[in-house]
Amino acid sequence: MKNHFELFHLPQKFAIDMAALDSAFHEVQNRVHPDKFINAGDTEKRVAMQWATRANEAYRTLRNPFKRAAYLCELNGVDLQIQSNTAMPRDFLMQQMEWRDELEEAKADRDLAALEGLESDLRAARKKKLSDIAALLDADDFVAAAQGVRQLMFLEKFGEEVEAVFEKIEG
The missing domain is CATH 1.20.1280.20 (HscB, C-terminal domain)
Structure with missing residues (x-):
């Protein structure tokens, strides 16, 4: 399964080109939009809906700098320990x-x-x-x-x- 960056063909870096993200998101949405699968079988409709949902989630994550930073940490094996690590300088x-x-x-x-x-x-x-x-x-x-x-x-x-x-x- 592709990560969010791979889904949109973007480099796995914090600094991303928002125009490229928007364009890639719309491209994915156009391919998997449920309206394109009106005459498809139930399985195809369900898969298209799952991809559309995943694309929406990936887009929201990468669009938000805070979520993008957290996602990059997690992708690189660093658990944020949000609940357990409250130690601060x-x-x-x-x-x-x-x-x-x-x-x-x-x-x-x-x-x-x-x-x-x-x-x-x-x-x-x-x-x-x-x-x-x-x-x-x-x-x-x-x-x-x-x-x-x-x-x-x-x-x-x-x-x-x-x-x-x-x-x-x-x-």
């Missing part, structure tokens, strides 16, 4: 604590400007973390990249919490 944890304090303060004060500043800092941190992960993946350091992916998960989750506070204050 001290400076990363300290930053998380500072941001949580800022979030609670902004929430209590209903301070949109503080929330926007926090969101901006978080966006910059995610961008830097993704850049660091990309460099590690392209250097084939999948163990260190996996640690970065776990950190990015924390950043993503915190971003969702910030968004929820925005909605509560604005709504």
Whole structure:
């Protein structure tokens, strides 16, 4: 069975050409779209549906930088240990604590400007973390990249919490 990169004829690297991904996805979708199998037998219809589902999943994975990084780690035999490995560098944890304090303060004060500043800092941190992960993946350091992916998960989750506070204050 082909991996997601092979399915779309793309190099197995973090940095991918999004236009090439989109084009390859549409090509695969056109070949396996259920409408093309209206007069086919049940087995052919089921296989086409499985391929369409797999292509959709592969596309969503490769399109999302976080999911693509995690997938590359797993392809290269590195288990992300998302549930069991929550160890983080001290400076990363300290930053998380500072941001949580800022979030609670902004929430209590209903301070949109503080929330926007926090969101901006978080966006910059995610961008830097993704850049660091990309460099590690392209250097084939999948163990260190996996640690970065776990950190990015924390950043993503915190971003969702910030968004929820925005909605509560604005709504």
